[in-house]
Amino acid sequence: MTRKDARAVLMPLPPVDRAQQVTAALADYIQRSNLLPGDRLPAERELMAALAVGRSTIREVIRHFQALGVVEARKGSGTYLLKPISGATIHMPLSLETTHLRDALLKTLEVRRGIEAEAGMVAARMRSSLDLKIIEEKLNEMERVHLSKGTSGPEDLAFHLAIYDATHNPLFRQLLEQMREAFERFWEKPFDRPDFARRSFPFHRTLFNAIAAQDPEAARGETLKILAIVEEDIKEMSK
Numbered sequence: 632m633t634r635k636d637a638r639a640v641l642m643p644l645p646p647v648d649r650a651q652q653v654t655a656a657l658a659d660y661i662q663r664s665n666l667l668p669g670d671r672l673p674a675e676r677e678l679m680a681a682l683a684v685g686r687s688t689i690r691e692v693i694r695h696f697q698a699l700g701v702v703e704a705r706k707g708s709g710t711y712l713l714k715p716i717s718g719a720t721i722h723m724p725l726s727l728e729t730t731h732l733r734d735a736l737l738k739t740l741e742v743r744r745g746i747e748a749e750a751g752m753v754a755a756r757m758r759s760s761l762d763l764k765i766i767e768e769k770l771n772e773m774e775r776v777h778l779s780k781g782t783s784g785p786e787d788l789a790f791h792l793a794i795y796d797a798t799h800n801p802l803f804r805q806l807l808e809q810m811r812e813a814f815e816r817f818w819e820k821p822f823d824r825p826d827f828a829r830r831s832f833p834f835h836r837t838l839f840n841a842i843a844a845q846d847p848e849a850a851r852g853e854t855l856k857i858l859a860i861v862e863e864d865i866k867e868m869s870k
Contacts, residue, residue, distance in 0.1 A: 639663035641681035662717035
C-alpha cells in the first residue's frame with residue numbers, strides 16, 4: 632500500500648462555525664494523511680463533498696492557510712502543502728506597515744534584539760557537538776566569502792540559522808526567518824550599500840566562540856554587539 636493510498640478519510644461536519652471547523656478538520660486531515668511539504672491537497676470539489684460545506688467556505692480556509700504560508704495555490708495545478716501542519720499547530724502570523732522602511736526596520740530590530748539575544752544564550756546551553764560543527768562550517772564559509780567579496784549576506788544568514796537550530800526550539804527560527812523574509816529585498820543589498828553592517832564581521836567569530844564555550848552571557852553580549860552595529864547602520868545609511 633502506498634503512502635497516498637493510506638490517507639485518512641475526511642468526515643462531514645455538523646453545521647456550526649463552518650470555517651473554523653473546516654480549518655481544524657483540514658489541518659487534522661493533513662496530519663493523519665502524512666502529507667509532506669510539496670504534496671497536493673485534495674481538489675476543491677472533493678473537500679466540499681467530504682466536509683459538506685460550500686465553495687466559499689473552502690476558499691476562505693485555503694486563503695487563511697495561504698496567508699499563514701502553510702499552503703500555496705498553483706494555477707491550473709492545485710493547492711500544495713508548504714509546511715507541516717496539524718490540528719494542534721499554533722499560528723502566529725506577523726505583519727508590519729513598511730511604507731517607511733527605516734522605521735519598519737528599527738521596529739523589527741527592537742523585537743529581534745530580544746529574540747536573537749535569547750537564541751544565542753539558549754544555543755550556548757543546548758547546542759550539541761553536531762550543532763557546533765554545523766555552526767562552525769557556516770561561519771567558515773561566511774568568513775571565506777566575506778574576505779573574498781567584502782560582503783556575505785546569504786552566508787551570514789546561514790550562520791545565524793544554524794544558531795537558531797542549535798536552540799532546539801523551532802520558534803526561534805520561524806520567528807526570526809519571518810522577520811528576515813519580510814525585508815528580503817532589503818537584505819539583498821541594504822540601502823544599496825554592500826558595506827552595510829560590515830563592522831559586525833569580527834563579532835560573528837566571537838559569538839561562535841561563546842557558543843562553543845557554552846557561555847550564555849558571552850553569547851548574549853556578542854549578539855548585542857552585532858545588532859548594535861546593524862542599528863547604527865540603519866540610522867546612518869537611511870539619512
